[in-house]
Amino acid sequence: xxxxxxxxxxxxxxxxxxxxxxxxxxxxxxxxxxxxxxxxxxxxxxxxxxxxxxxxxxxxxxxxxxxxxxxxxxxxxxxxxxxxxxxxxxxxxxxxxxxxxxxxxxxxxxxxxxxxxxxxxxxxxxxxxxxxxxxxxxxxxxxxxxxxxxxxxxxxxxxxxxxxxxxxxxxxxxxxxxxxxxxxxxxxxxxxxxxxxxxxxxxxxxxxxxxxxxxxxxxxxxxxxxxxxxxxxxxxxxxxxxxxxxxxxxxxxxxxxxxxxxxxxxxxxxxxxxxxxxxxxxxxxxxxxxxxxxxxxxxxxxxxxxxxxxxxxxxxxxxxxxxxxxxxxxxxxxxxxxxxxx
Amino acid sequence: xxxxxxxxxxxxxxxxxxxxxxxxxxxxxxxxxxxxxxxxxxxxxxxxxxxxxxxxxxxxxxxxxxxxxxxxxxxxxxxxxxxxxxxxxxxxxxxxxxxxxxxxxxxxxxxxxxxxxxxxxxxxxxxxxxxxxxxxxxxxxxxxxxxxxxxxxxxxxxxxxxxxxxxxxxxxxxxxxxxxxxxxxxxxxxxxxxxxxxxxxxxxxxxxxxxxxxxxxxxxxxxxxxxxxxxxxxxxxxxxxxxxxxxxxxxxxxxxxxxxxxxxxxxxxxxxxxxxxxxxxxxxxxxxxxxxxxxxxxxxxxxxxxxxxxxxxxxxxxxxxxxxxxxxxxxxxxxxxxxxxx
DNA sequence: CGCCAGGCCTTAATCGATTAACTTACCTGT
DNA sequence: ACAGGTAAGTTAATCGATTAAGGCCTGGCG
Numbered sequence: 001x002x003x004x005x006x007x008x009x010x011x012x013x014x015x016x017x018x019x020x021x022x023x024x025x026x027x028x029x030x031x032x033x034x035x036x037x038x039x040x041x042x043x044x045x046x047x048x049x050x051x052x053x054x055x056x057x058x059x060x061x062x063x064x065x066x067x068x069x070x071x072x073x074x075x076x077x078x079x080x081x082x083x084x085x086x087x088x089x090x091x092x093x094x095x096x097x098x099x100x101x102x103x104x105x106x107x108x109x110x111x112x113x114x115x116x117x118x119x120x121x122x123x124x125x126x127x128x129x130x131x132x133x134x135x136x137x138x139x140x141x142x143x144x145x146x147x148x149x150x151x152x153x154x155x156x157x158x159x160x161x162x163x164x165x166x167x168x169x170x171x172x173x174x175x176x177x178x179x180x181x182x183x184x185x186x187x188x189x190x191x192x193x194x195x196x197x198x199x200x201x202x203x204x205x206x207x208x209x210x211x212x213x214x215x216x217x218x219x220x221x222x223x224x225x226x227x228x229x230x231x232x233x234x235x236x237x238x239x240x241x242x243x244x245x246x247x248x249x250x251x252x253x254x255x256x257x258x259x260x261x262x263x264x265x266x267x268x269x270x271x272x273x274x275x276x277x278x279x280x281x282x283x284x285x286x287x288x289x290x291x292x293x294x295x296x297x298x299x300x301x302x303x304x305x306x307x308x309x310x311x312x313x314x315x316x317x318x319x320x321x322x323x324x325x326x327x328x329x330x331x332x333x334x335x336x337x338x339x340x341x342x
Numbered sequence: 343x344x345x346x347x348x349x350x351x352x353x354x355x356x357x358x359x360x361x362x363x364x365x366x367x368x369x370x371x372x373x374x375x376x377x378x379x380x381x382x383x384x385x386x387x388x389x390x391x392x393x394x395x396x397x398x399x400x401x402x403x404x405x406x407x408x409x410x411x412x413x414x415x416x417x418x419x420x421x422x423x424x425x426x427x428x429x430x431x432x433x434x435x436x437x438x439x440x441x442x443x444x445x446x447x448x449x450x451x452x453x454x455x456x457x458x459x460x461x462x463x464x465x466x467x468x469x470x471x472x473x474x475x476x477x478x479x480x481x482x483x484x485x486x487x488x489x490x491x492x493x494x495x496x497x498x499x500x501x502x503x504x505x506x507x508x509x510x511x512x513x514x515x516x517x518x519x520x521x522x523x524x525x526x527x528x529x530x531x532x533x534x535x536x537x538x539x540x541x542x543x544x545x546x547x548x549x550x551x552x553x554x555x556x557x558x559x560x561x562x563x564x565x566x567x568x569x570x571x572x573x574x575x576x577x578x579x580x581x582x583x584x585x586x587x588x589x590x591x592x593x594x595x596x597x598x599x600x601x602x603x604x605x606x607x608x609x610x611x612x613x614x615x616x617x618x619x620x621x622x623x624x625x626x627x628x629x630x631x632x633x634x635x636x637x638x639x640x641x642x643x644x645x646x647x648x649x650x651x652x653x654x655x656x657x658x659x660x661x662x663x664x665x666x667x668x669x670x671x672x673x674x675x676x677x678x679x680x681x682x683x684x
Numbered sequence: 685c686g687c688c689a690g691g692c693c694t695t696a697a698t699c700g701a702t703t704a705a706c707t708t709a710c711c712t713g714t
Numbered sequence: 715a716c717a718g719g720t721a722a723g724t725t726a727a728t729c730g731a732t733t734a735a736g737g738c739c740t741g742g743c744g
């Protein structure tokens with residue numbers, strides 16, 4: 001078994017030709033005769049040279065065929081979140097077809113500089129928790145596509161969150177209702193809490209704020225308002241965080257008539273809490289979710305929600321990145337009335 | 343805004359020192375005076391040099407801090423499989439702590455040569471479907487750790503599948519029972535089918551065959567046998583494939599008394615089918631699963647299964663890879679009798 | 685005073701390719 | 715016979731670092 005690393009040079013020497021010829025045999029068949037090419041490839045096969053060293057190619061060509069998927073949360077969290085993991089499916093399908101590789105980059109890491117030199121581009125799923133990282137992404141000199149948030153100057157894949165929330169809130173809220181909102185990542189806190197009048201986080205780029213805008217617009221149209229103490233901040237779309245907010249909301253006095261949730265995970269937890277407290281949905285409480293995950297289509301009563309395709313977002317973002325399409329894309333969504341909003 | 347890519351050379355020129363000094367400022371603080379180092383770093387900050395180019399470092403140092411996770415199946419499948427995605431959690435937790443990056447490599451791709459030059463090592467989860475790939479992995483000159491299968495000369499992380507299956511089969515099977523087995527990846531077919539006497543796949547390296555051995559040993563100990571037409575091959579641990587096998591098995595004549603399943607996903611589907619056919623479990627049918635996924639702990643009756651920690655496997659395999667530990671590790675598992683085997 | 689050791693930096697080779705520019709040799713048409 | 719064209723290779727610069735080896739200066743010690 002050969003222990004030594006073979007290089008172009010070795011092959012070239014063995015055949016008595018220049019390294020350029022070997023390189024051309026692999027990369028530019030038109031630069032040498034078919035016979036010579038055949039001979040070179042055969043020799044490589046024979047001596048066990050598996051083609052040009054990729055590390056060297058990356059440096060020289062400035063291309064690695066690696067795409068970084070920058071995740072807002074830890075990988076740990078991401079793989080268990082239905083929307084996020086479905087998104088990965090979409091991305092990977094396209095990358096696979098284009099023979100690209102997928103690097104998972106968890107946004108909680110310090111700096112994008114660690115990988116920017118060797119990846120071909122970035123797909124950013126969700127606004128990174130780390131502020132610095134988001135700013136660095138905006139400045140990177142390689143293609144970047146953002147999903148579910150905006151970075152000026154970068155193309156983004158999104159649905160119209162404001163409109164979607166307006167639609168579902170309009171369907172859910174009745175005049176005179178007490179309305180509560182279970183929101184996602186509204187302020188800068190690692191715990192579930194009411195937002196009161198805490199300063200909102202990243203108002204421009206965050207979809208949570210687009211959603212909040214949509215909810216509030218619908219509520220105001222019916223002549224009501226929602227105060228900060230009826231709006232909950234949930235740090236991530238996780239059942240246990242959601243449960244806490246759900247309980248607090250349900251135990252508020254007066255009890256909300258309608259609760260608008262920024263994800264199905266939250267809404268499912270809320271529904272569960274409500275039912276176990278003996279509340280009837282939608283008679284006593286109306287619940288609206290968001291996302292349209294599978295589990296939300298199996299609840300009794302059927303969850304009202306905004307259905308969007310996370311997989312499609314994944315596909316489109318990968319395609320946009322690879323094709324260099326710089327246009328922002330707004331995907332369609334669908335309002336499912338279900339049975340939880342009457 | 344500077345458009346040009348800055349290099350060591352640029353910084354060196356600007357400061358009137360050699361490139362070696364700049365490099366040392368980043369990598370070997372003991373090679374220059376503290377004052378000079380400070381000056382260099384400050385200058386880098388000022389002119390916007392973000393540190394040595396990683397692509398060049400990879401080539402020169404032969405280290406990239408990237409670990410490839412080689413998946414037996416497509417990424418699409420992997421992220422939705424509970425065991426596989428939990429495994430990723432474990433791996434990522436350790437890599438994150440060590441500041442390593444995670445590259446997902448789907449085993450259905452052609453050759454490991456595409457990445458071997460720039461990754462630091464491989465964690466292989468499950469026997470790759472692609473034969474060539476498995477052989478290449480055995481020969482790679484970088485660290486490789488295998489999980490849930492064996493590659494001669496490579497350290498592996500496993501549970502004792504043979505023993506685990508022997509234990510659960512011994513608990514499940516009664517003397518005189520008709521026993522059927524719903525197996526995973528036993529033969530080379532993309533469809534669910536009985537194996538009859540088809541040649542088994544990769545007998546040495548596959549855990550499915552260790553499991554089969556365990557089942558059969560227990561069955562034989564009770565004086566029975568299981569023929570090939572009572573053993574099903576299921577190409578992947580997917581509900582719809584599983585359902586088909588489950589139906590076939592349940593409609594066999596005579597109907598099996600005990601069915602041993604090589605994954606919980608399969609067992610869950612089987613349980614569902616059986617119940618919907620009006621069978622009582624375990625009175626009419628006894629079912630054994632494997633893996634101990636969350637969903638299997640929520641069934642009524644409670645699924646009998648072998649509980650193993652996929653996350654722990656992930657952590658250990660990453661640690662073994664990074665520490666260079668070459669020893670095979672056998673992890674503990676636990677037999678949960680549950681209620682489906684009486 | 686002279687010598688050696690250490691600290692601090694520079695020189696230059698190297699990692700393993702790619703590719704623009706150049707050289708040869710061979711044709712081709714007039 | 716000769717200019718001009720093209721096919722097939724070669725030469726050498728380059729990508730952006732790392733690092734062994736070596737040079738120079740300073741200070742301590744006998």
